[in-house]
Amino acid sequence: MKTFLLFVLFPVILFSQTSTMMKNLDDTQKKILLNLVKEDAKVSIFSIQHQQYLDSILIILPKEAFFWQQKAMPLFKQKKYELGMVYLNKAVELDKTNHYKEYRAFIKCVFQKNYTEALNEFKALSEENENGVIMDHPYTFWMALCYLQLNQFDVSKRYMEKAVAFGKKYNEVNPYEMFYLGVIEYEKGNYQEAIKNLDISLKYYKDFADAKYYKALSLARTDKKEEAGKLLLESKENFEIGKSFNEGNSLYETFPYQVSRLSYVSLEAL
The missing domain is CATH 1.25.40 (Serine Threonine Protein Phosphatase 5, Tetratricopeptide repeat)
Known part of the structure; x- marks a missing residue:
């Protein structure tokens, strides 16, 4: 669903940005630019064709930071970080x-x-x-x-x-911020404080698999292994139905301490 919305919304964003950038263009340039934007809306933002359309747009609008950032964004989501950063640095240079x-x-x-x-x-x-x-x-x-x-x-x-x-x-109260407070306390060996913060995270994001996972680890460290084992099973069930990170970019990149299937495999002996 998130990917579908990305493809639907991108052309809308592009058209709205372009309309404010055309005031200094002549009629021929405006016509070419609008046609490029129209054709670009038909292709995936992860395609080579999208990059080529943006290259053509930047010939007309070379000082528009927005289009340099748009070249960078899909590359980061494809893990082409070094290439993406070249374009993002250009956007930073141009933006005031x-x-x-x-x-x-x-x-x-x-x-x-x-x-x-x-x-x-x-x-x-x-x-x-x-x-x-x-x-x-x-x-x-x-x-x-x-x-x-x-x-x-x-x-x-x-x-x-x-x-x-x-x-x-x-x-x-943001459940991810409370989650990380819990993780920090867990790493510091303050397991009761970790549980307290993770419980707050779970209050605002029910069935958050990652919060249950680290709460289970904290319980195990306080010799509550039976309770920890039950919670770990719950966490795995929640994970399997997608109750994990749903931050805007977690679709493309793993956040610190985000759980994975391997997280559960390594704790079978708990």
């Missing part, structure tokens, strides 16, 4: 705002898994806007993930707590 800078920091965190560079970029962005948000999470959430993946658990906890506090200002 931080829009593509924050997108690049996100890409480096979740897709490229280049945590040190992602941290540096998010820190620079935070100096300009401490309340910045990208992909439905504040910058502090992504910074916390970077520190988590660098095994700097205490620092990761501080940043994730800031992300949680940011949401509470708007009366929102």
Whole structure:
């Protein structure tokens, strides 16, 4: 369903962006551009043809950051990170705002898994806007993930707590933020605190397989192995019906500590 919506919405987004970019074009250029956009809407965004249409559009609009980012985006989702970054860097160079800078920091965190560079970029962005948000999470959430993946658990906890506090200002509790707080406490050996945070995550995302998985691990560490075993079975059942990560980009890229089928195979002896 998500993939279908992507194909349906992309032409709409492209047309809306293009209409505001044509004011300095002559009639011939406008006609060619609109035809390119029309033909591009007929092909998959993951196809070579899509890249070729964007190349043609960029001959007409070489300074439009949007189209450089559009060349990059499907490449990242095909795990062609190095190639995608060439185009995204061009978008960042041309854009006068931080829009593509924050997108690049996100890409480096979740897709490229280049945590040190992602941290540096998010820190620079935070100096300009401490309340910045990208992909439905504040910058502090992504910074916390970077520190988590660098095994700097205490620092990761501080940043994730800031992300949680940011949401509470708007009366929102994000189950993924609470999940990661639970994971951090699990890694720190604070199993009761881990269970507490994972329970909050499960309150807001019922049957979240990943939260149940790490709660089961935490229970096992507190000698509640029978309860842990039952919960692990529940987690696996939930996982099999898709009750795992459903973040916007988790369709294309694995998030830190996201469970997989192999996660359950390795714990058969629990």
